[in-house]
Amino acid sequence: MSTEATIIAMAKAAKAAAKKMAACPTAKKNAVLLQIAQGLEQSAKFIQSENLKDVENAKAKGLSAAMVDRLKVTDSTIRSMITGLTEVAQLHDPVGAVTSTWMRPNGLQVARMRIPLGVIGIIYESRPNVTIDAAALCLKAGNATILRGGSEAIHSNQALAAIVAGALTNAGLPTEAVQVIPITDRNAVTVLLKQDECIDLIIPRGGESLIRFVVENSKIPVLKHYKGVCHVYVDASADLAMAEEICFNAKVQRPGVCNAMETLLVHRSMAAAFLPRMAARLGAAGVRFRGCPESCRLIPKAEPATEADWPEEYLDLILAVKVVDNMDAAMEHIAAYGSDHTETIVTADYERARSFVRQVNSSVVLVNASTRFNDGGQLGLGAEIGISTTKLHAFGPMGVDELTTTKFVVYGDGQVRQ
């Protein structure tokens, strides 16, 4: 079969499977999740031997050490997939949940009830654990999924797919509820993105070029996650000890992720008291600085920031620093250079906290807490499938609820329209 025919057949099969999954009882979905976990445990050696093929191919192709590292399925990767599956099994089932209900004057009772989205396509890069993590969350929400991992992880992903298929079969569910595309041909993605009759949503997970490719080529709605240029604004009234802990955590705890702080904005009145101390502590942790002129006076080792620094997502131990005249100037900077991802204000002032929260429209806006809390698990959604910077459908971390939509249900006793 040609690539095109294969993908079209997979999309049609997924649509048929999605109808069955939508009606699948919670207990059965949870049983499948736990059986996949068991399968991973039992087949750990098989998965790792298949993974070794990918790792050796990657080395032979001269991929970077970092990429080879991300590709590896270690004992700890397997344990973490198993833990993830167990946690998703314990999550509430969103399907059938009524999010609100009300009466109409004519006696009709109207309710909004969660239903699965249908078929979700996920396109991702090298980490093979995404295959399990993403499939589990989609399955819990009653969806069918089509997964397309990186070509360098093909053996690992097919091994994981076989375990999922076994668990679905044992439960009497269609194996087409979770399909991993077996073709490395890049054209498979292009064809997949055209199947808008069968696929309801595409989620790309990976670098900006992958996401842009998907957005440019998709006829299907895409939930995308572009970069996170996250800000912390230290207000005039901030508790400086608190501000220091928050900034240190936001920058240093895990600098390579999207919810790490990239730019620090400091109120002019606090700059002299705060910046030298903060910079010393961050500097000791290896952070380098790109500052506005005033910041450069206060931070001895800072290099002058250029216009290119303000919208930059460093994902590294580099921090842009700017002294601002007031909160409005901070918010203007965020509006001009931010990515609508995550912003924190550190303040002791009631009115400014309220104002920042109302006026900053990023996906997560925090008062007196680290930007690193923009995460589905940390915010209490359970596992997450990603962080959307698209405003449509879901904005911010996406959990199981965000993998559903709502229908209206209307209970009457013979009402007709006047």
Added chain:
Amino acid sequence: MSTEATIIAMAKAAKAAAKKMAACPTAKKNAVLLQIAQGLEQSAKFIQSENLKDVENAKAKGLSAAMVDRLKVTDSTIRSMITGLTEVAQLHDPVGAVTSTWMRPNGLQVARMRIPLGVIGIIYESRPNVTIDAAALCLKAGNATILRGGSEAIHSNQALAAIVAGALTNAGLPTEAVQVIPITDRNAVTVLLKQDECIDLIIPRGGESLIRFVVENSKIPVLKHYKGVCHVYVDASADLAMAEEICFNAKVQRPGVCNAMETLLVHRSMAAAFLPRMAARLGAAGVRFRGCPESCRLIPKAEPATEADWPEEYLDLILAVKVVDNMDAAMEHIAAYGSDHTETIVTADYERARSFVRQVNSSVVLVNASTRFNDGGQLGLGAEIGISTTKLHAFGPMGVDELTTTKFVVYGDGQVRQ
């Protein structure tokens, strides 16, 4: 300026205006809405004289009487726009509403707060009242809008736009919060659909070819409304008098709209008792029938249905009729031929009511009520901007809430991530 330059400038101006509208207090938005209403009243003669130009051009071009009729701005059209504006002013303001809030074990309080979507592009056909109705709802939800009406309504739409601009200016709000594209060049739409950096959502309102054109050409998320092939299933246990009232209302009250019944499914055990009586009453109202073989035996004047009848949206006094063996067969028919729009079951059976509601995943699913209730006003959402058959973001009637998204707001007292 070229068409392209004009549209790009409008999109950028809309994005800037959207930031101001997002922070606009409720009272000010309501005042603008009421001032537009006042403007319509005061300028009714001007609007109608501009509209006359469009009507005469349309006649000169030989447009159909129905199209010319839809184009006309009568006294009653103006009254209805004024009523609409008053109603939208009275609606709740969705912006800033907290839809849920919860505590985390570490003391963080997490909330989801509604914010505007940003910039909404609306592409519609001849009825000029859409200009006011759509702009009002978007404005209430704190969005900026770019409206593109049909070229045949250009004078009417520009006259209405001038009144809106006047009201915005008087309130000290940017006139770019509501812009009506002044160019009839079709290329304007194509360019508009590429402005994904500035526009957050596109809503096409019109026929299927318009919607398909928009979907094919848009880089921006589209909320689309395809056809409504709505079903009523009369179950074995149905109260036949109730079923008759519901079917009559669903088919005859307004046959040309998307929530009218197109196919009637009847349980075999009720067919002989129900169909002849129902068909006589519908027939007297001018309805013609396309039946399965069994229906044709019971309805003397029915023509045999072909495979093409089942997925057909007649929008006319024509009804497809099929006798089914049981509810499962009815649901299979709906899944195979329906459009996920609106389906009703008429039943007295608790378990089947429950089962139909759970298993049928159309945008509105009703028990013992007419399909005609799939409407934002009827379901209690206030005014509606359309009925989405897209599952992403909004499924079914869309009111002001559906013109917003939610951000996460997190209140802490110094929390950092472990």
